[in-house]
Amino acid sequence: MASEHYGEMSREFLCEYLKEKELGKWADTFEGNPEEPGIKRLKLNHDDLAKMGIDQPEERQKILDSILKIWPAAPKVFNDPIHGHMELHPLLVKIIDTPQFQRLRYIKQLGAVYFVYPGASHNRFEHSIGVGYLAGELVKALKEKQPELNITDRDILCVQIAGLCHDLGHGPFSHVFDAMFIRKATKKTWKHEDASVDMFDHMVKPNKDFIKEMIKPPAAEKKYKCHPEKSFLYEIVANKRNGIDVDKFDYFARDSYHLGIKNNFDHGRFIKFARVCKVDGLEVNGLEVDGQKHICTRDKEVNNLYNLFHTRYSLHRRAYKHKVKQIIEYMITEAFLKADEHIQIEGSGGRKFTLSEAKDNMEAYTKLTDFVFDQILNSTEKDGEDNLREDEISQLKKELAAALPFPREGAQADGLTEDDFVVLPVTLDYGMKEKDPIKSMDFYSKENPNQASKIKTEEVSKLLPKHLCETLVRVYSKKIDPKSLRAARGHFEQWIKVRNPVWTDCPVTVF
Numbered sequence: 001m002a003s004e005h006y007g008e009m010s011r012e013f014l015c016e017y018l019k020e021k022e023l024g025k026w027a028d029t030f031e032g033n034p035e036e037p038g039i040k041r042l043k044l045n046h047d048d049l050a051k052m053g054i055d056q057p058e059e060r061q062k063i064l065d066s067i068l069k070i071w072p073a074a075p076k077v078f079n080d081p082i083h084g085h086m087e088l089h090p091l092l093v094k095i096i097d098t099p100q101f102q103r104l105r106y107i108k109q110l111g112a113v114y115f116v117y118p119g120a121s122h123n124r125f126e127h128s129i130g131v132g133y134l135a136g137e138l139v140k141a142l143k144e145k146q147p148e149l150n151i152t153d154r155d156i157l158c159v160q161i162a163g164l165c166h167d168l169g170h171g172p173f174s175h176v177f178d179a180m181f182i183r184k185a186t187k188k189t190w191k192h193e194d195a196s197v198d199m200f201d202h203m204v205k206p207n208k209d210f211i212k213e214m215i216k217p218p219a220a221e222k223k224y225k226c227h228p229e230k231s232f233l234y235e236i237v238a239n240k241r242n243g244i245d246v247d248k249f250d251y252f253a254r255d256s257y258h259l260g261i262k263n264n265f266d267h268g269r270f271i272k273f274a275r276v277c278k279v280d281g282l283e284v285n286g287l288e289v290d291g292q293k294h295i296c297t298r299d300k301e302v303n304n305l306y307n308l309f310h311t312r313y314s315l316h317r318r319a320y321k322h323k324v325k326q327i328i329e330y331m332i333t334e335a336f337l338k339a340d341e342h343i344q345i346e347g348s349g350g351r352k353f354t355l356s357e358a359k360d361n362m363e364a365y366t367k368l369t370d371f372v373f374d375q376i377l378n379s380t381e382k383d384g385e386d387n388l389r390e391d392e393i394s395q396l397k398k399e400l401a402a403a404l405p406f407p408r409e410g411a412q413a414d415g416l417t418e419d420d421f422v423v424l425p426v427t428l429d430y431g432m433k434e435k436d437p438i439k440s441m442d443f444y445s446k447e448n449p450n451q452a453s454k455i456k457t458e459e460v461s462k463l464l465p466k467h468l469c470e471t472l473v474r475v476y477s478k479k480i481d482p483k484s485l486r487a488a489r490g491h492f493e494q495w496i497k498v499r500n501p502v503w504t505d506c507p508v509t510v511f
Contacts, residue, residue, distance in 0.1 A: 018066070075090060081257065082130060082254050082257060088160075092164055099366055100168060100199050101165075103367075104124040104125040104167065105125040107172065107370055109126075109174065109255065111176050112176065113325050115324070115328050117258075117259050120255070130254060134246035135160050135246045139236055142275070161211050163236070165199075168203075175192075176333060178190055198365075199366075200212060201362075214238065217234045232294055243432065248308070252311050252312070252315065261319065265307045270301065276296070277444055278450075279292055297444075302438065341354055343355040343375070343376075345368060346364065346367070416488060416491065420477060420478050421488070422476040422478065424474045434467070443455055
């Protein structure tokens with residue numbers, strides 16, 4: 001393992017490496033003084049090795065050639081419009097240079113939002129680099145403020161790698177692939193985090209369970225397998241406890257920048273005030289546990305956190321769940337479903353995989369990006385082309401559940417049927433359905449920086465929203481002539497009047 005100083009290498013790591021390369025007889029030569037655990041690059045040359053007792057020039061050259069292959073390089077600086085100059089560890093740069101990571105250059109961060117907001121052309125590639133950088137900034141800040149946490153250089157690097165690799169598993173058009181297409185194609189629930197872990201396995205061997213568990217952590221009430229004594233590290237990349245993590249810090253700032261929507265949350269301020277405290281009374285594996293370590297923030301920062309979740313709501317309302325974007329993603333999904341069996345992607349062993357099967361083979365999945373839509377558009381296969389043209393003009397043939405169970409009087413005469421409608425309910429919330437995520441956050445005060453406590457809603461402000469979740473019911477008509485649209489609106493108004501739909505979890509607002 002490289003030292004935190006890029007011009008050094010740990011003696012322990014170097015000795016293990018020499019043994020692997022059948023140069024073990026010289027390993028003891030490098031053990032040296034335990035007070036100097038690192039070997040400096042400048043001290044490794046023929047003369048130095050000769051002084052260490054390695055007399056044969058061939059042996060010295062063999063050792064130097066082997067060591068130089070793994071010597072830690074200097075960090076690389078990325079210039080980013082969101083975070084400025086981001087300095088990344090050379091190991092992170094090696095991961096970025098892999099085909100599996102480079103694939104993210106060709107997957108839109110916001111999927112079909114790009115068809116509505118022309119500025120939203122950014123990709124998962126730059127977002128993932130930003131998350132890896134912020135993950136490092138947060139864990140380094142915790143280490144500097146609280147040395148007693150025993151955060152090691154290895155911990156820091158693992159957290160950064162988890163942040164860098166957390167989105168490796170996204171498919172074409174990001175959430176369209178896992179949330180819509182795969183669910184319809186396979187009738188099963190599958191999440192991109194599953195593929196992120198599989199892709200990481202495909203990239204790195206042996207498996208790094210700690211990093212994988214940070215990419216896809218267990219539910220908040222479950223116990224971590226790898227480092228339960230450092231449970232706070234699992235809250236940096238993907239926080240299952242309250243949703244406050246560096247993944248959101250980056251995509252809120254980055255998406256807002258490209259969408260032209262103001263971001264009111266200051267993630268730099270959160271990192272500044274972040275602190276690890278012991279929290280009592282938490283449920284883990286069905287048992288109440290005291291003294292578990294969690295990331296907390298100053299009590300005065302509670303309004304900044306509400307800004308975070310309001311920003312989330314605003315981005316979902318104005319962009320992520322935009323009414324035009326929703327129906328475009330529906331049509332893309334329909335195109336994927338029709339093209340599924342026609343798309344053949346070569347995977348390991350030369351085996352061919354369809355669009356919905358590629359996720360089960362990482363070699364094939366590495367080749368799957370947004371370009372698959374262009375492949376469908378430019379297909380010369382007759383069936384695929386006919387299906388695509390039908391999809392383009394919104395004449396969707398996929399059967400939907402009845403949107404109008406109570407047709408108005410005279411409905412038979414207007415010629416509309418269930419298949420002429422698409423119903424897409426959209427739920428908007430603060431990330432935890434109707435629950436307030438701030439209630440799952442712990443705070444410390446200036447007077448007691450090591451004592452975690454809760455803040456009641458009424459102690460924050462009387463102007464906070466009463467409801468934190470709403471569902472919008474959107475009904476789209478496939479027929480767009482004026483007569484059909486008038487009839488469709490009549491059906492919808494009658495449906496609202498008679499059915500008065502109510503979702504169990506959230507109040508419903510119908511527009």
